[in-house]
Amino acid sequence: QNILQSEGSVEPLSDSSSSAENISEQTDEEVATSFAECLRGEGINVPDPELNADGTVNMMAFRQSMINDPNFNFQDPRTRQTIQKCVPLLQNASFAGQRSQEDEIELQDNLLEFAQCLRETGLDVGDPDFSEGRGGAFRSMLGDLDFDRDFVQEAMSQCSGTVFGNEGAGGRGGPPGRGGAQGGGGRPPGR
Structure with missing residues (x-):
């Protein structure tokens, strides 16, 4: 270490x-x-x-x-x-501590809602795959998005605020991470 x-x-x-x-x-x-x-x-x-x-x-x-x-x-x-x-x-x-089973279930429900919100903005994302933990759930859901695109950032901020109640600011209630994958997916919302 x-x-x-x-x-x-x-x-x-x-x-x-x-x-x-x-x-x-x-x-x-x-x-x-x-x-x-x-x-x-x-x-x-x-x-x-x-x-x-x-x-x-x-x-x-x-x-x-x-x-x-x-x-x-x-x-x-x-x-x-x-x-x-x-x-x-x-x-x-x-913030790196262990979550209780209830917290994990709530997080999974929130991530499913987050994925649905992103789809409603026009982004092409699948449901999170929870078989590889929280980081894997985010990677499976967001790994193909291009985070350099403004509409992707806007959708992430909007849905983060809607689902996690943090106005896109993160913090304790926000999503724990998405694994940092970058790629080329996603399409502009309503365009």
Whole structure:
């Protein structure tokens, strides 16, 4: 496991319990900032995370900034290696915690509603496949969309606000992630 130093280089985490305690005592903002620094160190240009009014990390905005970077392409093995390298930094974040079975069922219902909403805007998306977990559900549903297109971003924002009640801002109630796949699918709504 690695932690990032201020200059962006990665140093091995020592085995001392005090270092481990310091990491586990980090706020979600500090954890997400370390993740952003790791991504930047690997060539993905993302800003530090924004906070919602309640102090939680605005993960939807953070994901969107990551996806919008031209160096981020989940089909590229380098991007996948970067994600594998940096994601362990998120393990101590409260938003990365285990969900109860009821939460998972609610999330699945919301994702099905999210897919339907996207279809109603004119995007060509299938239902999420939950057999590979939350990330797989998003990849199966959104993996072929081109997130560089304005109408795709508008539909995502509209449906996120409608289904998750966050006006497209993300946060705790928003979708947990879509796996970051980019592709060429989707069609303009009503056009």
